[in-house]
Amino acid sequence: MSTTIDVICYKSKMLKNNENPLMLRVTKDRKRRYLSLGISINPQYWDFTKNKPKRNCPNKEQILKLIAEKTKAYREQIIELKATDKDFTAKSLIEKVHKPTKAKTxxxxxxxxxxxxxxxxxxxxxxxxxxxxxxxxxxxxxxxxxxxxxxxxxxxxxxxxxxxxxxxxxxxxxxxxxxxxxxxxxxxxxxxxxxxxxxxxxxxxxLKQETVKRSISKDDILSVINYSCNNGNSYTDLAIDLFTFSYVMAGINFVDMAYLTKDNIIDGRLIYFRKKTNKLIKTPLQDKAIDIISKYQDNRNPYLFPILNSFHKTEQQKANRVHKVITKVNKRLKQIGQELDIPIDLTTYVARHSFATVLKRSGVNTSIISESLGHSSEKVTQIYLDSFENSQIDEAMKNLL
Structure with a gap:
């Protein structure tokens, strides 16, 4: 149905100056919407048949120019909408012209x-x-x-x-x-x-398909934790310790581990904000985790683990260092996994998924911990974790080892 754009003298409303406002009238699908032009006119100077000011109207040329500008803007918008085959109403047309959006690509x-x-x-x-x-x-x-x-x-x-x-x-x-x-x-x-x-x-x-399994059994986890390192490779020790720490500390990921300092340990709990989601995490500090922290204690380094140190000052330096270390750690974990005949490639992320899976298989309610700790489901998991008492989380984590 065609759209009409008119400017009318709104007779039903008399202003204090005894004039009537000029209104833009948009009609589409038999529905009308009105918008004030911000000016008024004495009705004796308006031709109500032709909807325009009479010859003797004061400021006639200025009024005609304003009417032409306003109606042109609406007609151009109608042409654009029709050209792109986009439907509109009288109301949405007024909003689009009267309240244009910010022009940003x-x-x-x-x-x-x-x-x-x-x-x-x-x-x-x-x-x-x-x-x-x-x-x-x-x-x-x-x-x-x-x-x-x-x-x-x-x-x-x-x-x-x-x-x-x-x-x-x-x-x-x-x-x-x-x-x-x-x-x-x-x-x-x-x-x-x-x-x-x-x-x-x-x-x-x-746009989602089932991903490759990223968790392993409790027995396989214990075999990694108890893996005996006899080659003196420091990255082997670090790889096993970080894998273990992630597993016993509620699946904390590698980046968050890298940034941990002594300030994150408060009243026997590990408290930190996740880098990815900025979510506050509070986890009971497990005995195994305490042993690992003690192993790497270094008064010269503010960080808990030898991933970052005081030398790394800018965010880019820190990011580069974290990437370098996680690459070496995951390479060593993969070799350990192959030696232990673990059915999937071993990475630090496997510890994160296995934490959730082991708890679930131990009978822990899915309201406390879901099977996956990634992306959309991770947010739901963290919301549930925060809603339970610390004692419930503490009790649930006793099933890990």
């Missing part, structure tokens, strides 16, 4: 989000966003587009392109969830209207 919003994450010292998450940004640019050739340009068809074509480049389903899922998160930021910051949100019709949850 997709690349600009991505860049700002990446900069924000780096400032918050969430380096891993920032780099993940940067990887998605580069992927989107490679696919679309550029990202000097607006979020309203990203519709369901655009998303489907991007998915097809990723699959043609042999990108795994889980990696595709990560990229789409990141894009969705940035789109939500754009909506929140009023860069794009919610009506353009394409993820109500494009199902991101389908």
């Amino acid at each position: 997709v690349k600009k919003v991505f860049d700002e989000q990446i900069e924000r994450l780096f400032a918050e010292k969430r380096r891993g998450y920032a780099l993940s966003h940067k990887q998605v940004l580069n992927s989107l640019i490679e696919y679309n050739k550029h990202l000097d587009i607006y979020f309203s340009d990203i519709d369901v068809t655009w998303l489907r074509k991007y998915e097809t392109w990723l699959r043609s480049n042999n990108i795994s389903t889980n990696t595709i899922g990560i990229r789409f969830r990141t894009l969705r998160a940035v789109f939500n930021i754009a909506i929140k910051e009023k860069i794009v209207k919610a009506e353009y949100y394409p993820f109500n019709d494009y199902n991101v949850s389908k």
